[in-house]
Amino acid sequence: MWVALAGAALPGISARDVASQARAAWLAARPTDEVSAFPVSDGLYLAELGSGVEDVIRTRHPHAHRRLLADGGDAGGVPVWQWDDEASIDLSERYAWDGDPGRLAGSTHFLGQLCNELIDSGTTGITIHLPRVISTSDLGMGMVCALAGVDDEDMGSILPVNGEGCEPSLLVQQCDRYASIPAQQLRELYAQARRCLGDTRIGFTYPDELSLRGLTGMARTWHQGGYPGKLAQECERHIGRWFHHLQQAESSRHILGVGLDDRVAYSGVAGGLAMSLLALGAFARPIGAWSISDSPVNADLVIYVGYRLGLKVPSTLTALAQRCEDEGNPLVGVFEHADVRRGELPRLGLCGMYELPGEGALAFQGVSHTDSLQLEHRQMVMRLQQAIGRVARTWGW
DSSP: OEEEEOOOOOOOHHHHHHHHHHHHHHHHHHHTTTEEEEEESSSBBBBTTTOOOHHHHHHHHHTTTEEOOOOOOSSSEEEEEEETTTEEEETTTTTTOOSSSGGGGOOOOHHHHHHHHHHHHHEEEEEOOOOSSSSSEEEETHHHHHTTTOOHHHHHHHOTTTTOOOHHHHHHHHHHHHHHHHHHHHHHHHHHHHHHHOOOOEEEEOOOSSSSSSTTTHHHHHHHHHHHHHHHHHHHHHHHHHHHHHHHHHHHHOOSSSSOOOSSTTTTTTTHHHHHHHHHEEEEEHHHHHHHTTOOSSSSSSEEEEEESSSOOOHHHHHHHHHHEEEEEEEEEEEEESSSSSSGGGHHHHEEEEOOOOSSSOOOTTTTHHHHHHHHHHEEEEHHHHHHHHHHHHHOO
16 A cells, blocks of 8 residues: 655644654554655744744755845844755744734845845745745835845835834834835836846745735734734725735736736735735745645555644645545545544545544643653654554555
C-alpha cells in the first residue's frame, strides 16, 4: 500500500517532525507499506515553532540559504531563503498582527527595499508569504514606493517602521492621505515600480480569505480583531477612494493589462498589500496549495495531520481535498481538535476524521521553560503515534 502523509505543525512539534513521526508510526503498524511524508504550512503561527514555512522550504530545497535581512525594526529581521535564482520572504510570523490597535499601522517600505536587494543579487523569482492581517497595514504603498525608488514620505506617508507603536487614529490619517493621491500620480508610481521589477516573477501566498470578500472586508476584520469600530469605518471609506483611483490608473494605462477587482477574496489580505502586489502583476496562491505543489499525493491513501478543524478549514486541507478529488484518492484527516460533525466530512472532501487521543497540552508545573517544551513535545508525539496507529489499522489493506 502506498500512503502519502502531509503534516502541519502541532503544539510543541514542528511540521517537519509531525511528518517524520507520523510516517514512523504508520510503518510501525504496517512495515511493508510505502509511505511518503512531507511537511506543510497552513500559515498558522504556533509559539516556538513558527508557521511551518521554513519546514516546507528546507524539505523542498535542502540547499536553501536562510538569512535575516534588516527591516528597520527594533529586533531581528525578515527571514529570507535563497536557492538558485529563487527567493522566499516570510512575513507570516514577524508581521502577523497581534490585536493591539496601536500596532496595526506601519510602512511596508522595507519590503520593497528587500525585493530591490534580491533583484540586484540576480534573483529572478520572489515569493512573499503574507499573514492574514499584517502589522504594517499601508495598502502596500510603502513597498511600491521603494520599488519605484520614491521616498514614501513624498507620497504622504506618516507611518512608522515595524516595531514602533502609534495611535490607532494614525491609520485613518494615512488611509486618507493615500486616498487623496490622484489617479495619474498612482499610475506613474505603479508603472515605475513595475518597470523596476523587470522580468522578475513575483508572487504571494496567503493563509486564509477575509470573512467579507476583498478590500471591503479589510476594515471589518480589523474591527473584529480589536481595532475601534468608528476608526475602522473611516478607514473603509478612505480605502474605497484609494482603490477607485487605483482602478482609474490601471484602466487608463493598463499597468497589468487586466482589470483590478476589489471583490477578489484575497485582495484585502495583509492590509491591502495583496492588492498592490496584484497591481504589480504578482500571482496569488493559497499557502496550502503552495505547500503541496511539489509533493506526491497520488497514493492509495492520503492523510492530513493538522492542528484544528472548525469553522475555518486549514488551507492545506482544502488544497489536498481538491487534488484528491481530481485524482480519485481517499483523504483522511487527523486533528489535535476537531469541531465538526461527521456528516460534514463529505463537504470538506474527507473520507474519515480522527482526533488525537487524550487531553491537549498540559501545564507543566515546577519545570524550566526548556523542560516544559520537551515534555510537551514528548506528549504530543505519543498522542500522534496512537492516532496514526489507529488510522493504519482501520485503513490499511
